[in-house]
Structure formats: structure tokens, C-alpha cells
Amino acid sequence: MCEVMVVTSGKGGVGKTTTTANIGVGLAMRGKRVAVIDTDTGLRNLDLLLGLENRIMYDLVDVTSGRVAYKKALVRHKKFETLYLLPTSQVRDKSAVKPEQLVELVTEMRNEFDYILIDCPAGLEQGFQTAIAAADVALVVTTPEISSVRDADKIIGELGRADKETIKLIVNRIRPMMVEKGDMLNMDDINEILSLECIGQIPDDEAVVTATNRGEPVITIDSSMAGRAYRNIVARICGEAVPFMTFPREGFLARLRRLFGM
Amino acid sequence: MFKSLLKMLGIGDEQPSGVVAKDRLKMVIIHDRTSVSPEVMKRFRADLIKVLSNYFEIDEHDMNLSLESESNSCALIASIPLRGMRGRVAKT
Numbered sequence: 139m140c141e142v143m144v145v146t147s148g149k150g151g152v153g154k155t156t157t158t159a160n161i162g163v164g165l166a167m168r169g170k171r172v173a174v175i176d177t178d179t180g181l182r183n184l185d186l187l188l189g190l191e192n193r194i195m196y197d198l199v200d201v202t203s204g205r206v207a208y209k210k211a212l213v214r215h216k217k218f219e220t221l222y223l224l225p226t227s228q229v230r231d232k233s234a235v236k237p238e239q240l241v242e243l244v245t246e247m248r249n250e251f252d253y254i255l256i257d258c259p260a261g262l263e264q265g266f267q268t269a270i271a272a273a274d275v276a277l278v279v280t281t282p283e284i285s286s287v288r289d290a291d292k293i294i295g296e297l298g299r300a301d302k303e304t305i306k307l308i309v310n311r312i313r314p315m316m317v318e319k320g321d322m323l324n325m326d327d328i329n330e331i332l333s334l335e336c337i338g339q340i341p342d343d344e345a346v347v348t349a350t351n352r353g354e355p356v357i358t359i360d361s362s363m364a365g366r367a368y369r370n371i372v373a374r375i376c377g378e379a380v381p382f383m384t385f386p387r388e389g390f391l392a393r394l395r396r397l398f399g400m
Numbered sequence: 401m402f403k404s405l406l407k408m409l410g411i412g413d414e415q416p417s418g419v420v421a422k423d424r425l426k427m428v429i430i431h432d433r434t435s436v437s438p439e440v441m442k443r444f445r446a447d448l449i450k451v452l453s454n455y456f457e458i459d460e461h462d463m464n465l466s467l468e469s470e471s472n473s474c475a476l477i478a479s480i481p482l483r484g485m486r487g488r489v490a491k492t
């Protein structure tokens with residue numbers, strides 16, 4: 139059976155594309171057949187994060203407009219061979235893909251894949267409606283900032299209106315030191331406010347940037363904290379009960395020592 | 401200086417900004433969800449006082465109106481103290 143997940147957020151730039159790439163790779167590392175679809179029309183990025191930018195022949199609009207069969211447009215990953223990308227189009231018209239067209243495409247693709255991940259554009263416009271139309275599950279990404287959480291709440295409301303009932307939360311870019319000091323919302327705070335099931339918290343991690351630079355998602359880097367957090371998310375998606383990771387804590391003494399430069 | 405020292409040690413009395421953020425978020429989200437702005441609440445309060453005054457002697461200043469959210473639902477909570485009722489209620 140195939141599960142279709144849309145990765146969405148209210149506020150832009152909170153890590154949707156990063157999350158799509160990492161979960162996609164993570165599922166493929168487990169041997170799952172995965173398709174990732176970039177629906178951020180005009181702003182193509184998912185190909186870059188996966189290191190596939192030089193291998194694109196056709197795009198989503200070519201497929202939905204009927205010019206080519208979807209199998210022709212899929213780009214297979216070199217290293218993770220069960221992972222395929224369907225790149226977005228670079229056209230300016232944000233409404234180039236209609237919700238019905240994506241539903242039809244995804245329905246056709248369901249037979250060939252275990253997971254289909256849809257990377258959603260930011261905002262509440264038609265691009266969002268298109269991206270969520272075909273999804274069974276919505277993964278809402280937020281950062282621990284008030285504006286981002288507020289916008290996430292709006293998106294959750296919209297998902298409800300579109301009858302999307304399975305919604306899961308991912309909190310990205312947590313800074314453990316700030317949480318420790320009480321200067322950042324923590325996962326439980328956000329959980330309580332949005333009342334959603336949380337399937338992961340990802341620390342703010344330089345390795346995300348270096349991994350993105352190389353086109354190899356951070357989940358492939360064993361030693362990185364963010365990579366570990368994404369591997370946990372993938373495990374939870376696969377139905378494993380993984381405890382939430384605790385970040386290294388800074389105790390009272392450590393704070394004293396830092397204060398006096400010791 | 402002493403205060404900032406305490407704060408750096410994490411034992412100051414000032415609320416950490418994370419707590420402030422949570423309180424502010426809770427409020428703004430309730431208003432977003434119900435699409436009731438603080439301005440509307442103010443007008444509602446005034447109207448409510450007008451109507452209630454036709455029936456009760458109320459204490460405007462101790463009246464408390466708020467929107468509260470519990471998991472997935474929102475509720476309007478009102479606490480309206482009535483003036484000069486204490487003695488009478490006890491007698492009946």
C-alpha cells in the first residue's frame with residue numbers, strides 16, 4: 139500500500155524542502171520505493187538538495203499537461219536507487235498545475251511506490267491547494283518561533299477544511315541551548331498549542347547547510363544531530379516507536395563555568 | 401548588574417522569553433481560530449453589559465470575559481459578579 143504525504147508549512151523558509159529531501163532519502167535507505175514530487179512551481183529546489191539538478195529532462199507541467207508520461211519525467215537517484223524525483227516546472231504561472239491534475243497523477247503513481255512525498259510551496263494560495271489535494275497525510279513543519287507557529291495553526295485550519303484528518307507536526311531548527319535557558323519554545327509547548335501529534339524535532343545544525351551544499355541530505359551523515367533526528371522521523375513514519383532524542387543539557391555548574399570563562 | 405548576573409545563571413525572577421512567547425501565542429491563536437479580534441471582544445463586552453444591566457445589577461469592573469482553548473475547541477468564559485446578591489442568595 140502506498141502512503142502519500144504532503145510536507146507543508148504556513149511560513150516560508152522553515153525547512154519543507156529540506157524535510158522532504160531527508161525523509162525521501164531516509165525511506166529509500168530502508169529500501170522503500172519513494173517518489174518525491176516538487177510542486178513549488180517556478181522555484182525549483184528539491185533537485186538541488188538531492189544533487190539531481192543536472193539530470194532533469196522533463197517536469198511536472200510536462201506530465202500534467204499530457205506531453206510526457208510520468209515515468210519519463212522521473213529522475214532516478216544515483217545512490218539510492220529506489221528514490222525518484224519528479225521536478226517542478228520553472229514556469230512563472232503558479233497555477234500551472236490544478237489540484238485535480240495532481241490527484242490524477244498521484245492515483246496513477248500509487249501502484250509503483252510505497253511512499254510519495256509532495257513538497258508544498260509556502261503560503262495559502264492555489265499551489266498549496268494543489269499540493270495537499272492528493273495527500274493521505276500532512277506533515278506540518280514549523281520552527282519554534284511565534285510567527286511560524288501561528289502560521290502553522292492557520293495551515294492546520296485549512297487542512298481541516300480540506301478534510302485532511304491525519305496531520306503530524308515536525309519542529310525544525312531547535313536550539314537546545316536556548317530551550318535550556320527558557321528562551322525558546324520547546325516541542326511540548328508547541329505540541330500543546332497546536333494539539334497535534336509530533337513526529338520529530340530537529341536541531342538547528344550547520345551540517346544541514348554543508349549537506350545541502352553537497353547535494354547529499356544530512357540524513358546520510360551519521361555523526362550529525364539533525365541527521366539522527368531525521369532518521370528517527372523516518373523510523374516513526376515506518377511505525378517504530380522511537381523515543382524523542384534529548385539534546386545535551388547544560389547544567390547550573392556548566393552555566394557558571396561559562397559565565398566566568400572557565 | 402546583579403539582576404543580569406542572576407538571569408545568566410538562570411535563577412532570576414524575570415519570566416524567560418519562551419514563557420512569554422507561549423502566552424502570547426495562545427492568545428493570538430485563539431483569536432485567529434475564532435476570528436474574533438480584541439476589538440470585537442471590546443464591543444461584545446460593552447453590549448453584554450448593556451443587556452445584562454436590564455436584568456441584573458452587575459459589577460462591570462470585576463467582570464471577566466475571555467476566550468479559552470482546550471485541545472481542539474474554543475470556549476467563551478465569562479465571570480460576572482452580581483452586586484448586592486450575596487446576602488439574598490444566602491436567605492433563600
Ligand SMILES: Nc1ncnc2c1ncn2[C@@H]1O[C@H](COP(=O)(O)OP(=O)(O)OP(=O)(O)O)[C@@H](O)[C@H]1O
Pocket residue numbers: 147149150151152153154155156157178183258259260310311312340341342343344346347350364
Ligand atoms: N535544521 C536546520 N538547521 C540549519 N539550517 C536549516 C535547518 N533546516 C533548514 N535549514 C536551512 O533553512 C533554509 C530554508 O530551508 P528550506 O528551503 O528547506 O525551507 P522551505 O520551507 O522549503 O522554504 P520555502 O518556503 O522557500 O520553500 C535553507 O537554507 C536550509 O539549509
Ligand SMILES: [Mg+2]
Pocket residue numbers: 154155156178183257258259
Ligand atoms: Mg521549499
